Amino acid sequence: MQKQLAQVLEQAGVVPVLVIESVKDALPLAQALVEGGLNVLEITLRTEAALAAVEEIAKHLPDAHVGTGTVLTAADIQRSVDAGATFMVSPGATETLLDAADNCTVPLLPGAANPSEVMRLLERGYHYQKFFPAEAAGGVPMLKSIGGPLPQVKFCPTGGVSPSNAANYLALPNVVCVGGSWMAASKLVEDKNWAEITRLAKEASALKQG
Numbered sequence: 001m002q003k004q005l006a007q008v009l010e011q012a013g014v015v016p017v018l019v020i021e022s023v024k025d026a027l028p029l030a031q032a033l034v035e036g037g038l039n040v041l042e043i044t045l046r047t048e049a050a051l052a053a054v055e056e057i058a059k060h061l062p063d064a065h066v067g068t069g070t071v072l073t074a075a076d077i078q079r080s081v082d083a084g085a086t087f088m089v090s091p092g093a094t095e096t097l098l099d100a101a102d103n104c105t106v107p108l109l110p111g112a113a114n115p116s117e118v119m120r121l122l123e124r125g126y127h128y129q130k131f132f133p134a135e136a137a138g139g140v141p142m143l144k145s146i147g148g149p150l151p152q153v154k155f156c157p158t159g160g161v162s163p164s165n166a167a168n169y170l171a172l173p174n175v176v177c178v179g180g181s182w183m184a185a186s187k188l189v190e191d192k193n194w195a196e197i198t199r200l201a202k203e204a205s206a207l208k209q210g
Contacts, residue, residue, distance in 0.1 A: 001105075001107045002107065002125065002126065002127050002128055004107050005087055005107035005108075005109060005128050006127075006128060006154075006176070008040055008065050008067075008086065008087055008107075009040070009109070009128060009154075009156060009176045009177050010176055010177070011039075011040065012038075012039075012040035012065075012156075012176075012177040012208075013038075013170070013177055013178075013204075013205060013207060013208025014038060014166065014177065014178055014179075014180060014183075014204040014205065014207055014208060015038075015040050015041070015042050015156065015158075015177055015178070015179040015180075016033050016038055016041055016042065016179075016180070016181065016183055016184050016201070016204075017042045017044060017069060017158060017179045017180060017181045018041060018042060018043050018044065018053075018181070018184055019044050019046055019047060019181070019186065020043055020047060020049050020050060020053040020189075021047050021049055021186075021189075022049055023049045023052045023053055023056060025053075025189055025192070026043075026049070026052070026053035026056045026057055027056055027057060027060055027061065028192070028194050029184060029189055029194070029197065030057045030061050030064055030066070031061065031194070032194040032195075032197040032198045032201065033064075033183070033184065033197065033198070033201045034061065034063060034064050035198045035201070036183070036197070036198040036199070036200070036201020036202040036204070036205060037201060037202055037204075037205030037206075038183070038201045038204060038205055039063055039064045039065060040064075040065045040067070040177075041057065041064055041065065041066050041067070042067050042068070042069040042089055042179060043057075043066065043067070043068055043069065044068070044069035044070040045068055045069065045070045045071060045072075045076055045079075045080075046070050050068070051068075051079055051080075051082075051083045052083075054066055054067075054068060054080070054083040054084060054085055055083045055084055058083070058084030058085070058086075059084070065086050065087065066084070066085060066086060067080075067085050067086055067087035067088055067089060068080040068083070068085045068087075068088050068089065069088075069089040069090075070089075070090070070091065071088045071089060071090045071097070071108065072090065072091075072097070073096075073097065073100075074096060074097065074099075074100035076088075077097070077100045077101060077104055077106075077108070078100075080106060081104060081105070081106050085106055086106065087106060087107050087108075087109060088101075088106055088107070088108045088109065089108075089109045089111075089130055089156075089158075089179075090108060090109070090110050090111050090130070091111045091130070091132050091133075092110070092111045092112070092113075092117075092132070093110035093111060093112070093117070093120075093121055097110070098110065098121075098124055108126075109128060109129065109130050109156060110126055110129060110130065111129065111130040111131070111132040112129050112130070112131060112132075113131070113132060113133065113137040114137065115146055115149070115150065118146060118150055118153055119150070121153075122150065122152070122153055126153075127152060127153055127154060128153075128154050128155075128156070128176065129153055129154075129155055129156075130155070130156050130157075130158055130179070131143060131155040131156065131157040131158070132157070132158050132159045133158075133159030133160060134157035134158055134159045134160050134161055134169070134178075135159060135160025135161070135165075136159060136160060137159075139157075139160070139165070139169075140165070140168050140169060140172065143155060143157065143169070143172055143174060143175060144172060146174070147172065147173060147174040150174075151173075151174060153174060154174055154175070154176040155174055155175050155176065156175070156176060156177045156178060156179055157169050157175060157178050157179070158178065158179030158180065161178045161179060161180040162180060162182055163182060163203065163204070163207075166178050166180065166204070166207050167207050170207060170208060177208070180204070182200065182204075183197060183200035183201050183203075183204050184197055184200075184201075188200075
């Protein structure tokens with residue numbers, strides 16, 4: 001399962017973290033991001049449209065890897081699977097959530113914010129973890145410090161990651177990708193400014209090669 005997740009994350013570089021209010025925006029938004037070179041998309045389960053958006057993208061855009069974010073419960077896991085998600089992301093981890101993930105064919109990227117949480121997840125077999133909230137939890141210096149004693153864990157930092165600091169995260173050996181929402185800000189989606197989203201996606205995509 002972790003190998004499956006690794007393949008997705010290692011090609012990502014930057015993962016757009018998307019809050020989709022209207023299903024009508026799902027496909028054009030995803031197409032704009034994929035056109036810009038970002039094909040691993042996280043749709044947060046914070047809106048009523050989220051699951052339908054996942055279904056829409058999974059059905060019509062096979063080149064994209066569409067996952068769910070803000071996965072908090074076993075029910076969220078089941079709903080994500082039913083919608084066609086290829087991965088799931090949680091801001092943290094509870095034993096109940098991890099137990100549910102153990103019985104699921106879709107991989108989970110659980111969140112951790114300090115060494116003890118990282119170690120607990122590692123005990124459960126999670127070599128790939130979300131570092132959240134990245135900037136508030138210590139940012140690049142914290143991840144660099146964690147990498148010393150725990151080099152076998154790779155992270156996707158999310159939370160406060162922006163164009164000004166994303167490259168610093170990506171330069172760390174224990175960072176596999178970063179998550180951010182700047183390339184698909186709510187105002188851009190509201191205005192249906194797909195061209196600008198594609199332009200920002202291209203800039204973000206270039207960060208992983210930098």
